[in-house]
Amino acid sequence: MFTQEDVIGFAKVTGDNNPVHLDTVYASGTIFKKPIMHGMLGASIFSKVFGTLFPGNGTIYLSQSLHFIRPMYVNETYDAFFEVIEVDRDKHRARIATKILSIDSKETMNGEALIMHVEKI
């Protein structure tokens, strides 16, 4: 879950201050009806998991595809899913299917990551 404060912080750091993310009045006049998260902020959960949990230190992020299927809203809970679909033990690489689902199991985003792990980068 990301808060409106997180979205404001993301907009500040990245410079993407499109009002659909920040302005409740503007957002209410759009098809989304309320502020939506930046797609890249939602996708950052993949970066967080690879960078801190799986595999954590020693990760090198090689690629990520992202399909933004449905909007993600602030203050709503989402689940991120990771499925290892291929491991190359020689190259220390893995291909991982990544997706985010809303609590009513609707896909908001999917894609595929390629990551490498080195003992100590």
Added chain:
Amino acid sequence: MFTQEDVIGFAKVTGDNNPVHLDTVYASGTIFKKPIMHGMLGASIFSKVFGTLFPGNGTIYLSQSLHFIRPMYVNETYDAFFEVIEVDRDKHRARIATKILSIDSKETMNGEALIMHVEKI
């Protein structure tokens, strides 16, 4: 250009606090020698341009592929390039090749975006 402060802000918002981005001493012991930016922070320049400049309000981000080729460092200047490779006037969609180059013209990241524009989202 992103500063170390931007990287700290991105880590706070996203939760990706891998020390290779934040800890100068840790980073000095890695192949990167100094702190590197989160790949998703570098990629956020694409989101910023689509969301605020081209086409700005009314953008709907449909997909983005990202290949992280070389590390990006804080306090270094990069250029982002956008090439429209296909326009679907009926669907108001465009495919755009996106890449980031260092000032010595080395590609740090490339990929492809699909965006849609509506008069008022």
